Amino acid sequence: MSERLMPAWSLTAEAAASIAIPAEWPHRISRDWAIGGATGVGVDVCILDSGVDGDHPLVGGLESAVAVNFDGAETTIVPDEIGDVCGHGTACAGIVRALAPDCRLHSIRVLGEGNAGSGELILGGLRHAIERGFAIVNLSLSTTKRSFAELLHELADNAYFKGTVLVASAHNMPVESYPWRFSSVISVGSHEESDSYVWYANPTPPVEFFARGIDVDVAWFGGSTLQCTGNSFAAPHIVGLSALMISKHPDLTPFQLKSVLYLTATNTGGAA
Amino acid sequence: MTDDTGFREAAATGTLATEERHRALLQPVVDAARAIFAAKASSIFLLDRETDELVFEAVSGEGEGDLIGMRIPSSTGIAGWVLVTGQPIVIDDLTQDPRHSAQTAERTGYVPKALMAVPLTNGETPLGVLQVLDRSIDRAFSLSEIDLLILFANQAAIGLDLLQAARRARVLLDHGVGPAAIVARMAASLESMDDPRQAIALLEALDAVLRTS
Incomplete structure (x- = not known):
């Protein structure tokens, strides 16, 4: 069959055989199949946040660290000379490292340039993360600015099709915010249990999963640890678990990964 | 904003009253938040768009007499993170954070051990941050406490919005x-x-x- 000139928005009968995809799924996905023995090795995870203290023992080093600058017109990516300006990014990185000890952690700092350009910084940082082709991006943040929603939506869809998994913390304020509401990202809220390996699939989205987010011991400035609560700490739990899944099954697409998270959730009978 | 828009806004909200009367809208919010959480202090920061800083607008408890008007950067520290990311956060054992302890002690003379912070917004516009410091630790923390904090945040956001409208109207009245x-x-x-x-x-x-x- 000759190569089709038109984009593959439809599938002809002849073409069906040519897109066979090796999908050796077991009859029932189990946690052992999904993450048993996995360490996150070979998986690039990006923390898009306040910067990360790579020297913190619970973070255990960074592969790269950049910051996004905004000059009022456009954003630029520069080496991060400052590090964490809040402590939060270090906390997220530590949660991911605890679950996926052998993953490669990267930091994109989108905080510290003032509130005024914060939406541009998030967009610029996310665009850079997708260009770099990270396997997973942790987005413990959201923006309420509608003018950024469309661009964020485009970026989220680009990430989805390029195979970069975006994991965003859900916003539990009574306002519309983004990007966690987009179906091309994995959105995460908190449950009240203290087990990092307990996660729930939510049958009534837009929040799709609930993970540990209350009284979490996290890495913070100066080698210290704090106890923190918030959806922003639930997202990196799903990021860490996703890193395990991708390290064991590197060909998982974002769509398949979400399915594996669903099938192995605590409330779907797949946690055994 | 034009003069007429400002005055329509002012007329609609009755904001040509005194600064003190509008600031008084915020004080019951921090007083109630402090009482409900049995906390040592509660405060509201307003985002000053001109200078891109967070300003203490209302304080209940520790620092009540001294902190009003004090400014901090809008996108560093925990309050800055909450403002920029729009995410509520609860942190315990802050005294372990050497940078936070030193900075807050220098500015406020009081180092909290625990902190709850929630963003204040009006629609898509960030207005500021509500904080509750050193809540009672007699009871275990639960998700319902975050929900409660968000209820206070809604009220605080309305108060902050009115305060800002009053100030804009006052500027127009004086210089328009x-x-x-x-x-x-x-x-x-x-x-x-x-x-x-x-x-x-x-x-x-x-x-x-x-x-x-």
Whole structure:
């Protein structure tokens, strides 16, 4: 069959055989199949946040660290000379490292340039993360600015099709915010249990999963640890678990990964 | 914002009252938040868009007399993170954070051990941050406490929005050059006169001329 000139928005009968995809799924996905023995090795995870203290023992080093600058017109990516300006990014990185000890952690700092350009910084940082082709991006943040929603939506869809998994913390304020509401990202809220390996699939989205987010011991400035609560700490739990899944099954697409998270959730009978 | 928009906003919300009356909208919120969480202190930061800083607007408890008007950067530290990311956060054992302890002690003279912070927004516009410091640790933390904090945040956001509208209207009243500002200034001058009868007679005559022209 000759190569089709038109984009593959439809599938002809002849073409069906040519897109066979090796999908050796077991009859029932189990946690052992999904993450048993996995360490996150070979998986690039990006923390898009306040910067990360790579020297913190619970973070255990960074592969790269950049910051996004905004000059009022456009954003630029520069080496991060400052590090964490809040402590939060270090906390997220530590949660991911605890679950996926052998993953490669990267930091994109989108905080510290003032509130005024914060939406541009998030967009610029996310665009850079997708260009770099990270396997997973942790987005413990959201923006309420509608003018950024469309661009964020485009970026989220680009990430989805390029195979970069975006994991965003859900916003539990009574306002519309983004990007966690987009179906091309994995959105995460908190449950009240203290087990990092307990996660729930939510049958009534837009929040799709609930993970540990209350009284979490996290890495913070100066080698210290704090106890923190918030959806922003639930997202990196799903990021860490996703890193395990991708390290064991590197060909998982974002769509398949979400399915594996669903099938192995605590409330779907797949946690055994 | 034009003068007329500002005055329509001011008229609609009754914001030409004094700064103190509008600030008084915020104080019950921090007082109640402090009482409900049995906390040592509660405070509201307003985002100053001109300088891109967070300003203490209301304080209950520790620092109540001294902190109003104090400024911190808008996108560093925990309050800055909450403002920029829009995410509520609860942190315990802050005394382990050497940077936070040193900075807050230097600024406020009080180092909290625990902190709850929630963003204040009006629609898509970030307005500031509500904080509750050192809540009672007699009970275990639960998700319902975050929900409660968000309820207070909604009320605080309304108060902050009114305060900002009042300040914009006050600036227009004092410095505006549009017709509405001039009329408002005349009204304020009349109100401050001991015997405005002559001035009122003159204005009534002017009004009559304008109506018939």
